[in-house]
Amino acid sequence: MPQFIAQHLPILQVIVPLIAAPFCALISVRNGAWWLAFVTSLVTFAISVLLFAATFDGEIISYHLGGWAPPIGIEYRVDMLNAFVLTIVSGTGVLTLLYARASVAHEVDAKQHGLFYTAFVLCLTGLLGVTITGDAFNVFVFLEISSLATYAIVASGAKTDRRALTAAYNYLIMGTIGATFFVIGLGLLYMITGTLNMADLAQRLLEHGDSRTLRMGYAFILVGLGLKLAMFPLHQWLPNAYTYAPSAVSAFLSATATKVAIYVLLRFLFSVFGFSIPFEADILFLVVLPLALAGSLIGAYIATYQDNLKRLLAYSSISQIGAMLIGVSMLSASGLMAAIIHLFNHAVTKASLYMVAGAYAKEAGTVSIRELRGVGRDMPFTTAAFVVGGMSLIGIPLTVGFISKWYLVEAALMRGWWPVVIVIVVSSLIALIYVGKFIEAAYMHPAPQGIIRREAPLTMLIPMWIFAGLSLFFGINSSLTSEAAARAAQGLVAASSLIWQ
Amino acid sequence: MDDLITQITAHYNYWMVIILMMIGLYITISRGNLIKKIVGLNIFQTSVFMFYISMGKVTGGTAPILTGNPDEVYSNPLPHVLILTAIVVGIATTSLALALAVRIREAYGTIEEDELLTIERDAEAAEDKI
């Protein structure tokens, strides 16, 4: 039996949540849907950990659906990079579901819980599917499964604020345009090569050489994924969606959805296109890098004058996504490694911060910074978690944020990109302002009169502090994450025809 | 000149696709009515469906069904299959978008974007005053 399971891990990763999802809608027992979702996420997490362990030594697992060998059949392909992202996604799934029980009960109508958890698990399925598949069109299908589920769970925040509906609508329009662009790009690649298997695509594109069709395909895929990962200035959907979604959803999405989109971008840029023609690298330098730099500054700047804590975090996410794209556009092994490790670090940090915001929403009834004055005394553990996460956003030593920043600056200096170093440093200084703003309000200001706030329940505190603890632990001893990121980056660079090392 | 005309006529399917695509995108971006936006989105997606389907067409080919004749020329079925999936996704998106439009109508009493924006801006201004 263990042999049997080990053999089928890649498909079980996707099929378990896919089968479990509809049952969440059927169960009418109180909290049954939550239990099923939670157990499912635990199983997926166990599977990803096994996959992570199996690929850590550089092995690549290939699973052929229906017994059809690639490139004809659909292939699930797991290497270090996928396994790393899979672990992030499913681990976040477990913890946010643990958190969701109290938080969602407060923010979503009890009647809708079954459907909510169905959508949640479907979203998880989609994200895992995107990450694990080796088939380009499959990426699109899973991307849309996760996106559709995401629109629904974002909209379920409408009980607390009706703006969740318009946020979800805008997200849907932008997301669909992005996905459609992505499909157009895929179509163009298919026209050139006649295949959709990523490894095969890479091979045939290399043989094919430069052409206008290839350039068009590259551009469409880049823009489509840019929309999905909220690359500045295509980020317009993100702030409202993360602000008005239920807090558990914000925590889950901020840690996974954009991260998976970045993973897809990495996969296509390096494994599929592989920079075989100069055009691809030029676009990255001339378009993506400036936008990433602008995003990391402007996102942080806009965050400084937000009063809504969740919106502040959303803009900070845009800034951090910019930082990841900076790492990607360096086109070096060290830059990629910085981007990948930041992907993990930011996921951990942002998840804990959104959980803090959710705890405030539940116990204090508000996420307005002005109304949360003095909250540090009433909710000490929650606010302390914010301090940890906030320090990580700034990049203070002994938090994961510092590790990311170190590698990012190191990579930039390796390429001699001083201006980029300045941008990274300035954006983390701006982070100091917006994080400091809240911490000062929470600890140094007296609480408004006549407000009763209690500490959040344990089911919220535990996942929140697991994330905060992780962002401390991997900030103090980053050997596991940096090793995994370095290997993943090596794999990507080896698959491409990059000349910078 | 002849070259240009051949260029245009030989690829007329792509021209159609591009025109449809632009119409769809334009509607999605320019219209303020949420339903019209969805319509635009549908046109946009349809253009992609047509793009895929015309891509798989082989001149003189028949439907890709086995007839026993080994010399039979048939169109590439794979793009059609892919687009079937894409259509399903499109339907799901459309119905979700419509559902959201209905909910927005119920919550705000309007589905005009500018009116929604005014309402939301007022709400934000009110929050700032507290």
Place this chain on the structure above:
Amino acid sequence: MHHHLILRVVAKLLLPFILLYALYVQWHGDYGPGGGFQAGVIFAVGFVLYALVYGVDELTRILPRPVLITGMIAGVILYAGTGLVGLFQGLTFLDYNGLAADSRHGQEWGILLVELGVGITVASSMTAIFVAFATREPDIDDEDW
């Protein structure tokens, strides 16, 4: 609901043929154009037509919400279950070769079952979408439209 007599009669007459055609498309999918998705939509069209003529309440009486949801889930489970059979026979997911004595019949069975799953899911989803929109409490009078 006593007017439109002709419409009602014609609809009632047409309904069996629509469903039959759907079944044809469903089962004939592996020999000619067709398949689960198309069949499912045609099925749903039949129900929608019925609802349009006789009212949504009639439709929900025949197909209550739980039935539709069960249909959606059952289809998915049928699909995934067919795939899992291959898994338990030591093959990979969605490998139909083990479904029958020889691989050719196995493939045939596999396609048939999977398409059936698709058909059921699509039919109940489409109907459910229609019902969801149609049963929404209208908060605007007809005159306002």
Place this chain on the structure above:
Amino acid sequence: MMITSNYALFLALFLPLGAAVLLAALRDMPRARDIAHVATAAITFALVLRVLSGFLAGDVAHLYLFDVMSGLPLAFAVEPLGLVFAALASGLWIVIAIYAAGYMRAAEEAHQTRFAIFFTLAIAAALGIAFSANLFTLFIFYEVLTLSTYPLVAHKGTDEARKGARTYLIILLSTSIALLFPAIIWTWLASGTLNFEPGGILQGHLDPALAPVLLALFAFGIGKAALMPFHRWLPAAMVAPAPVSALLHAVAVVKGGVFALLKISVYIFGTGYLSSTNASQWLIWVAAFSIIVPALIAITKDDLKARLAYSTISQLAYVTLGVALASQAGMIGSTLQIVMHAMAKITLFMCAGAIYVAARKTKVSDMSGLGRAMPVTFTAFLIASFSIIGLPPLGGAWSKYFLLLAAADAQQTAMIIVLGVGSLLSIAYLLPVAARALFLPAPAEMTREAPPAMLIPICATAFGCLLLFVFAHDIYGFLLNVPLLAPEVAP
């Protein structure tokens, strides 16, 4: 001795952390808490002395924890400069812990436990800086020190305190993130190591033309050294209670800053590399500017703590000057200046606190004749002032002497003049305080001395200024152990 040097080092670093938890547990028992605080300080001091005696006996303690990133471990090692700083910080901690207990009660400050906890953490961070075996560890504790002192500066929670603390935090963090952090990574990329090595690690790895740039990143990046123009945080932080000011100015923060600078110049650049490349020439002038200008500002300040704050900026620049001269005499002068200034400045700030507690006065102009009511306090103030000015028989004389020597060695005639002017200016801003208090007629209402818990530490440190004059030779002899050259490699 019962414990090994290594173990003593470990305990000296981690005992304060454990004590912080203990203090939190004792929050409802103020007396026990204060006793625990003082006891922790005493034990830590004893441990540092144990490490010191071990070092003298040839048992060099070191401690490796783990790699934070690959090749970048959290590690500690003992060397003479660090020992001097550690002994200074932990020794003065005892004094200030006693004083703080008296001050916080007499001034009726709130949140005394929080105060004690962060105080302990700050000292732990200072010890971490002192014993760090590489630049990476130093940077981590440098940031920890900044963060753990922020709640102390903002202690009063008033708008003014918040504003001051914000300035404090923003300047210190932003200089360290914007300048120090890239400088460290640059060093890491250039030389492939961040370990503190005798003779420096940059020799042969960094283009001499770039050395001044890197040095500038370090010198300004270490905002705690308060080199102009990044000195604003020091006056801003004077809103804090007096023990905190003493901590900032004398024990941990500014001393941590200049000490880090010293350590970097000795073990990262290497004095040989610095002097041979002339990389620090410009820093001499910046330091000279930083000596004169704050001293002039100090004269204009009426608020006693503000005056002392500017005096600190000026006195710190002496250390930077010694670093910039890049010679053995300069290094010894700098180290002695750290020690002497710490002893004198802690006395001055404790006096300022005593005056505030006893008479509720902060302005120099209001203190006329106060010396008759508080003779002990003001005598101590006078003694410490003399030490800062550099008059024998007080410790300050020696550090000024060695810095003059170093300047003469380097043939920097201008710097000799600057040092002289600096001392004259320090007379101008320090002496009037004690003189007005002791010799002008007394005001109508009389006050009494501050409580003994505050007076005793004041007397102790004032006496310490005298003692340092006598024992300066021992410190000098000890500092000759600092390895300035890379060990000879056999051919």
